[in-house]
Amino acid sequence: MGKGGFHLETKEPIIKLAIAEKFINLARANSIWPMTFGLACCAIEMMAAAMARFDIARFGAEVFRPSPRQADLMIVNGTVTKKMAPTVVTLYEQMPSPKWVIVMGNCAISGGPFAFEGQYNIIEGIDKLIPVDVYVPGCPPRPEGLLEGLMKLEEKITGTRRFPVPEQKW
Amino acid sequence: MVKEISDKIKEAVASVEPVETPYEQRGYHLAIEATRTNIVDIVNFFDKSGFYLADMCCVDYIDYLEVVYLFNNHNQVCRVKVTLKVDPDKPSAPTISHIYKIARWYEREIHEFFGVLFDGHPFMTYLFLHDQIDFYPLRKKQVPVPEEDKKLLNSFNPGEQEDGFFLNLGPQHPSTHGVLRVVVKMNGEYMLSAEPVLGYLHRMHEKMAENRTYQQFYPNAARMDYLGALNFNLGYVTTVEKLCGIEVPERAQYIRTITAELNRISSHLLWLGAFVADLGGLTPFLYTFDDRENILDILEAVAGSRLTYSYLRFGGLFNDVDDDFVANVRKFIDRLRSRFSMYERLITGNVIFINRVKNIGVMDETYPLKYGCSGPVIRSIGIPFDIRKHEPYAVYDRINFNVATGTNGDNMDRYLVRIKEMEISLDIIEKALKDLPTGPVKAEKIPKKLKPPKGDIYHTVESPRGELGIYIVSDESDVPYRMRWRVPSYSNLMTFPQLAEGSLIADAIATLGSYDLVIPEIDR
Amino acid sequence: MCGLDNIIAIVGKEIVRLILGLIGVLIVVVVNALILTWVERKVSGHMQKRIGPKEVGPYGLIQPIADGLKLLGKELLTPANVDKPLYYLAPVIVFIPVLVSFIVIPFDGFLQVKDINVGILVILAFSSLSVLSILIAGWGSNNKYSLIGATRSVAQNIAYEIPLLLSLLPVVFMANSLSLKDIVEAQRDGWFVWRWQFFAFLIYFIAATAETNRTPFDLPEAESELVAGFHTEYSGMRFALFFLAEYTNIFIASAIATTFFLGGYLGPVLPGIVWFFIKTYFLVFVIMWFRWTFPRVRFDQLLNFSWKILIPVAFANLIVTGGILKL
Numbered sequence A: 001m002g003k004g005g006f007h008l009e010t011k012e013p014i015i016k017l018a019i020a021e022k023f024i025n026l027a028r029a030n031s032i033w034p035m036t037f038g039l040a041c042c043a044i045e046m047m048a049a050a051m052a053r054f055d056i057a058r059f060g061a062e063v064f065r066p067s068p069r070q071a072d073l074m075i076v077n078g079t080v081t082k083k084m085a086p087t088v089v090t091l092y093e094q095m096p097s098p099k100w101v102i103v104m105g106n107c108a109i110s111g112g113p114f115a116f117e118g119q120y121n122i123i124e125g126i127d128k129l130i131p132v133d134v135y136v137p138g139c140p141p142r143p144e145g146l147l148e149g150l151m152k153l154e155e156k157i158t159g160t161r162r163f164p165v166p167e168q169k170w
Numbered sequence B: 001m002v003k004e005i006s007d008k009i010k011e012a013v014a015s016v017e018p019v020e021t022p023y024e025q026r027g028y029h030l031a032i033e034a035t036r037t038n039i040v041d042i043v044n045f046f047d048k049s050g051f052y053l054a055d056m057c058c059v060d061y062i063d064y065l066e067v068v069y070l071f072n073n074h075n076q077v078c079r080v081k082v083t084l085k086v087d088p089d090k091p092s093a094p095t096i097s098h099i100y101k102i103a104r105w106y107e108r109e110i111h112e113f114f115g116v117l118f119d120g121h122p123f124m125t126y127l128f129l130h131d132q133i134d135f136y137p138l139r140k141k142q143v144p145v146p147e148e149d150k151k152l153l154n155s156f157n158p159g160e161q162e163d164g165f166f167l168n169l170g171p172q173h174p175s176t177h178g179v180l181r182v183v184v185k186m187n188g189e190y191m192l193s194a195e196p197v198l199g200y201l202h203r204m205h206e207k208m209a210e211n212r213t214y215q216q217f218y219p220n221a222a223r224m225d226y227l228g229a230l231n232f233n234l235g236y237v238t239t240v241e242k243l244c245g246i247e248v249p250e251r252a253q254y255i256r257t258i259t260a261e262l263n264r265i266s267s268h269l270l271w272l273g274a275f276v277a278d279l280g281g282l283t284p285f286l287y288t289f290d291d292r293e294n295i296l297d298i299l300e301a302v303a304g305s306r307l308t309y310s311y312l313r314f315g316g317l318f319n320d321v322d323d324d325f326v327a328n329v330r331k332f333i334d335r336l337r338s339r340f341s342m343y344e345r346l347i348t349g350n351v352i353f354i355n356r357v358k359n360i361g362v363m364d365e366t367y368p369l370k371y372g373c374s375g376p377v378i379r380s381i382g383i384p385f386d387i388r389k390h391e392p393y394a395v396y397d398r399i400n401f402n403v404a405t406g407t408n409g410d411n412m413d414r415y416l417v418r419i420k421e422m423e424i425s426l427d428i429i430e431k432a433l434k435d436l437p438t439g440p441v442k443a444e445k446i447p448k449k450l451k452p453p454k455g456d457i458y459h460t461v462e463s464p465r466g467e468l469g470i471y472i473v474s475d476e477s478d479v480p481y482r483m484r485w486r487v488p489s490y491s492n493l494m495t496f497p498q499l500a501e502g503s504l505i506a507d508a509i510a511t512l513g514s515y516d517l518v519i520p521e522i523d524r
Numbered sequence C: 001m002c003g004l005d006n007i008i009a010i011v012g013k014e015i016v017r018l019i020l021g022l023i024g025v026l027i028v029v030v031v032n033a034l035i036l037t038w039v040e041r042k043v044s045g046h047m048q049k050r051i052g053p054k055e056v057g058p059y060g061l062i063q064p065i066a067d068g069l070k071l072l073g074k075e076l077l078t079p080a081n082v083d084k085p086l087y088y089l090a091p092v093i094v095f096i097p098v099l100v101s102f103i104v105i106p107f108d109g110f111l112q113v114k115d116i117n118v119g120i121l122v123i124l125a126f127s128s129l130s131v132l133s134i135l136i137a138g139w140g141s142n143n144k145y146s147l148i149g150a151t152r153s154v155a156q157n158i159a160y161e162i163p164l165l166l167s168l169l170p171v172v173f174m175a176n177s178l179s180l181k182d183i184v185e186a187q188r189d190g191w192f193v194w195r196w197q198f199f200a201f202l203i204y205f206i207a208a209t210a211e212t213n214r215t216p217f218d219l220p221e222a223e224s225e226l227v228a229g230f231h232t233e234y235s236g237m238r239f240a241l242f243f244l245a246e247y248t249n250i251f252i253a254s255a256i257a258t259t260f261f262l263g264g265y266l267g268p269v270l271p272g273i274v275w276f277f278i279k280t281y282f283l284v285f286v287i288m289w290f291r292w293t294f295p296r297v298r299f300d301q302l303l304n305f306s307w308k309i310l311i312p313v314a315f316a317n318l319i320v321t322g323g324i325l326k327l
């Protein structure tokens, strides 16, 4: 602490928790609980991802919590209008950290099909309001797309990828 | 019928000149020009003679605003358009909300989008918009919202005026299927009143239509009702075709019917799962999704997407179907038929389920008239009103099918009607597949830029949720002058406050689930 | 082990046994909850044509550990405007009755922390405490959904505690003891469920499902109505404690059913403790089966069912049993 006020010091932590940290991150990546939160068309594909065929439960992410207090992940799936935006921000703030955001669909990424000159009611990109970790484009993205987004998020948390990236065919 | 009504109204209301219009081109039989003084009488007359208010909208012709009322009859099709000219500088009109309850919402909507003040309306607050929008969005010229209007629009503050236990269901709530907000006043477990607040997903479709050509606007239809996308596509495409007088080849019509019915089934399946999930049973949801995935596979193969199809084209289809499609559809028909008995045992026969839905949310015959609701919701009351039968489009007139009806109009009947409707849809598909003709699937010589002749048209189709009406005003350019969507969920939801009053919160949520709401469709 | 001997000499054998037992119980509680979450997710998966957790460890077995670690590492949010003491207290209180109940359950002839001669009374008395914690949680959260959930829970628990008790009493009559161990021993020549107490078993099982707030009686946390009910505002470990308590409650309810009606640890060939767990987990599975099959009942139906059907039937059963025994 310096004279006349506080200043931040970058010190090495007293106890090094690198390994514990790693474990916790691994645990976090494998247990991402999304919030039950649907905005528009993309929400149906999110539901489809949780259903029998795509079964997001395989990765431990099927525990859709209706209360933001118990969720780790917010999937913004659909158009965010100006009327809805305050609610979305509140919901984000209500989540306990560490928290992540996957943006699903063009609408939430950039306004998508509804960004036109003279539009008066939508937010052109939810990243203007809350920090976003992974973008999943599409209108709507397929459920596989959302699963890939989840993989990407896990990669972001742990630094390693769960499955090898499939070979590009084109 | 048309003649009769025309004569009768001349008798009943003085100084009215009904004009008969060609139904084939305009989509309505009679046009009436009303004035400020006699509009209430005219509306009263239609109310007395058993008509319902199908739609109410407004068109800005710059020199004047025109409020359009569209009436129809459940028993025999007789569509009437009543227009009322309004001064654009100080727009006001007499309210009809005391006659038709649904007009309460329509008038609020017109007020916030056009600034037309309805004298005598009790509750002129925001329905869709919010106070950051300081102009009337759908006016052709930018008109700022005057101060006193703003105050009026913002006057809905539940919880501030009176004591009571207010609960906000939504906009983020597991059972509102999207972003509907219902402000309920509670007394313990009972609901004293419920007031839906819309507009959390208002995506400006109607405004967009005035900025896009007819082709460019087409994908929007699928985004409006993503569960019944092909039905909305079909509605839009047939309306424009009718307006431009485009002929569609036979084979395309058949395929349109088949795909639209498949889409209806997939929509109903999703509803079925969601409805039971609202009652607390989660497993059927996954079973119905499993069946639904099969339809999505079939449609994906021909249309290229899973949810928001844009498969149809003006004058035909995007591409033809192949033999695989036919075989797969046949296979699917067999599969779903064998699954119904499973649903029967899992859901319909469950004692808890029966006790939860029987005699809950009962509608009587006055509801469809006062609220203009449609689709399975009114068929459950016992009114066999189905656009597919009454005003056939595509090839529904060539296929013989029944209309599913109920008797009580409670949640159980709405459930049963939808189940029956799925079976009927399967029959329709089967019959259509049998006489599927060969030939081209696209009309020739469709211009790149469609420029329909001047005039307006109102055209309806039966979406999975009910009567979908599209009102287009064309000014001979390639951009619609005004496009209005009459959506079924809107008028269905309007009945909710009355049904919810005094009911248990659990029952009200079951009722809300039984409407099969799609919020983007309501908010547009 | 002279240290242990010394300690035993100083504080007495009973106390050491109790402490060791408590530690054991804690381990059992946590491990049991971990297993049950995994089982529930797998069961729900297979009932719904899915596979459930699979990628996290073999067959997803590490899934619950990952969940637990993650919940440990979450921020403990305290919302503004909550009633702080109550809000903090609730997750702790919910745990005490659960621990205490374990003390008297006989896992095997010798495996019981303490055989109290009023064992069942201990369990019943403490299990009614859990409703207190739900009430505190609902009230302290300052959230309308929580409050409705809490009030529902109180009404429901009061209504179902009575048939619960009434259905256990005939067994007590027949065994002539309140000690759980004696009750098990009394079933040497036949489980009580087959010895005239089938209805009591049914009533007990229904009431226990309601007491543990499981579908079709999961009204306090009815997701489609009340978001997450009384624990809407709880996050991280506090939420995990509710979760833990819920699963432990299910286990205890099934364990009591096993002890009272299904002969507890009695069974041929296999050791007693294995029999005990087989029977208990089978009942747990049945409760899960309910959850993934039935829709939820309505609040008034729930109360009516208890007061108008369960309680009279349980009473009749009690009187008949008492009468026959007297003769």
Ligand code: SF4
Pocket: A040, A041, A042, A077, A078, A079, A104, A105, A106, A107, A108, A112, A113, A138, A139, A140, A141, B223, B308
């Ligand atoms: S991106 Fe497309 S599908 Fe998704 S919400 Fe927007 S319009 Fe709907």
